Amino acid sequence: MALLHQRFENDNVFVVPFDKFLNWARLSSIWQMQFGLACCAIEMMAASASNFDIMRFGVIPRATPRQVDVMFVAGTVTIKMASRIKRLYDQMPEPRYVISMGSCANCGGPYWEHGYHVLKGVDRVIPVDVYVPGCPPRPEALLEGIIKLQDKIRKDSYLRKPAK
Amino acid sequence: MTAQDIHDKLKAAFGDAVQEAKLDAMQPWIRIAPNRTAEVCAWLHDQPEMKLDYLMCLSGMDYNNGKLGVVYHLSSIEHKHKIVLKTECPKDDPHVLTVSGVWGTANWHEREAYDMYGIIFDGHPDLRRLLMPDDWDGHPLRKDYKVQEFYHGMKVPY
Numbered sequence: 001m002a003l004l005h006q007r008f009e010n011d012n013v014f015v016v017p018f019d020k021f022l023n024w025a026r027l028s029s030i031w032q033m034q035f036g037l038a039c040c041a042i043e044m045m046a047a048s049a050s051n052f053d054i055m056r057f058g059v060i061p062r063a064t065p066r067q068v069d070v071m072f073v074a075g076t077v078t079i080k081m082a083s084r085i086k087r088l089y090d091q092m093p094e095p096r097y098v099i100s101m102g103s104c105a106n107c108g109g110p111y112w113e114h115g116y117h118v119l120k121g122v123d124r125v126i127p128v129d130v131y132v133p134g135c136p137p138r139p140e141a142l143l144e145g146i147i148k149l150q151d152k153i154r155k156d157s158y159l160r161k162p163a164k
Numbered sequence: 165m166t167a168q169d170i171h172d173k174l175k176a177a178f179g180d181a182v183q184e185a186k187l188d189a190m191q192p193w194i195r196i197a198p199n200r201t202a203e204v205c206a207w208l209h210d211q212p213e214m215k216l217d218y219l220m221c222l223s224g225m226d227y228n229n230g231k232l233g234v235v236y237h238l239s240s241i242e243h244k245h246k247i248v249l250k251t252e253c254p255k256d257d258p259h260v261l262t263v264s265g266v267w268g269t270a271n272w273h274e275r276e277a278y279d280m281y282g283i284i285f286d287g288h289p290d291l292r293r294l295l296m297p298d299d300w301d302g303h304p305l306r307k308d309y310k311v312q313e314f315y316h317g318m319k320v321p322y
Contacts, residue, residue, distance in 0.1 A: 079315055080297050112322045116304045116311045117296065120322045 019157045026069070027058075027153040030097075030146065033068045033088065034061035038075025040102040040136040047139035054139075057146050065091035070149065072142070073128075076104040076111065077119045089126045095156070099145050100128045103135045110135070165213065165245045167192030173214075178204055191237075193248035201234075201251055202261040202287065208238065208247075209266050215240045216247065219267035224277035228307045232258045232283050253283065255306075262288040280305040 032054075036044055047054045048061065062068045065088045077085060089098070100122050103109030108120035122128060129152060132145040167187045171194055175182045181200035186193055196204050208216045216238040225233035236249040253260055262285040264271040274285045275294040282303035285291055292298065301312045311320050 079318060079320065082318055083316065108322060116309075116320065119318060120320075124318055 019159050020154075022158065023154050023156055026095075026156075027150040029058040029060070030070050030149065030153075031068045032059045032061050033065060033071040033092070034063050035088075036072075036074040037077060037081065038102075038104065040074040040105070043136045043139055044072055044074045044101065044142060047142045052139040052143060054143065054146070057143070057150070059146060065089075066093065068092055069095070070097040070099060071126075072099050072101050073105040073122045073126075074101040075136075076109065077122045077125075078117050079119050080117070082119045082122075082125050085122065086125045095158070097129045097149055097153070098122075098126055099130045099132060099142075099149060101132045101142060101145065102137055103133065106131050106133065165243060167194075167245075167247055170194070170208075170214065170245070170247050173211075174204065174208070177207060191246070191248050193235075193250050195250045195252065198234075198251045198253045198260040200261070201236075201249075201263055202265065205236070205249070205263045205266045208249075213243075215242050216245075217241055217267075219263075219269045219273070220246075222263075222270055222273035222277065224281035224283055224305065226255075226281060226305065226307045227252070230255050232281055232306075234260050234277060234283060236263070258283045259286055260284070261286050264288055279303065282306065 046052060071089060071092065073085065089096070100106050104111065104118065105122045108115060108118055111118035112120055119125065130145045130148045132141050134141050171182070171185050171187055174194065178200065181197045181204055182194060183197060184195040208214045218239040218241055220237040220239050223235040225235060227233060231252045232255050233250060233252045237246070238249065239246045251260055260283055262270070262274060264274055264285070271289070272294060274288055275290070275292060277283050278285060278291055279293040279295050280303055293300065296304065300315070302309055313320060
């Protein structure tokens with residue numbers, strides 16, 4: 001949008017595929033489920049703070065799953081928590097996305113062998129779109145994860161009939 | 165009061181409930197019978213010259229020789245003395261008397277020890293698991309623990 005800002009003398013008409021327009025709108029306002037599970041949540045908070053300013057990507061934390069597009073699984077998913085995460089994911093409206101942040105949420109992390117209480121990867125209960133590696137990942141890594149998710153949303157085609 | 169004094173007074177009051185002691189250790193400890201913990205602890209808590217009114221920590225133990233144990237770290241805020249109590253019970257029938265009536269702190273500590281080691285604290289008002297889900301199999305910190313394959317359809321091992 002910045003490319004077009006105040007460049008024209010009069011009003012203009014633009015012709016774009018509606019899917020592209022829709023995707024541009026969606027990827028520019030990815031609302032985030034506001035919750036964190038462990039130390040990765042601290043990095044997520046740092047990403048939200050002014051140094052990294054996650055809001056420039058249109059990521060706004062929301063306190064209810066009904067209003068969100070993406071869930072950052074930021075931290076260790078215990079087996080007790082897994083059923084709650086599944087429920088929160090089920091409460092999110094479609095289309096919905098999941099970013100798995102950090103080694104624990106990706107694959108169990110340091111708890112992979114002796115962690116009887118840790119789910120070895122959140123993808124055992126919910127589908128994951130982007131995996132962000134790191135223990136914990138720096139805020140830049142999370143930002144890159146968001147950019148990767150934006151790339152993914154950009155390629156969606158919701159209006160087209162599914163292939164037979 | 166020194167650990168020796170505490171041990172001698174305890175021995176005089178309870179006799180064979182006091183099983184063993186190591187008083188020259190950095191943290192001197194006294195081992196007591198598992199079926200007498202409640203009265204011994206109540207006595208240590210209430211006696212004016214002991215007044216061990218602070219349960220710093222209650223730990224479970226698996227000695228890996230067929231015995232489970234409980235360790236109580238006690239401290240007196242007024243007299244500034246400390247003592248460690250230990251007790252042991254067989255792994256196949258682990259029963260220890262609760263001390264949750266003496267120190268309120270012990271309530272959740274004993275629930276945790278029950279959760280992790282399966283030690284049954286007789287007389288506890290609410291002996292449920294503290295950390296693991298209620299329907300979990302086994303007690304994770306026992307040395308012979310094997311994790312279950314599935315929990316509610318989720319695969320548990322890597």
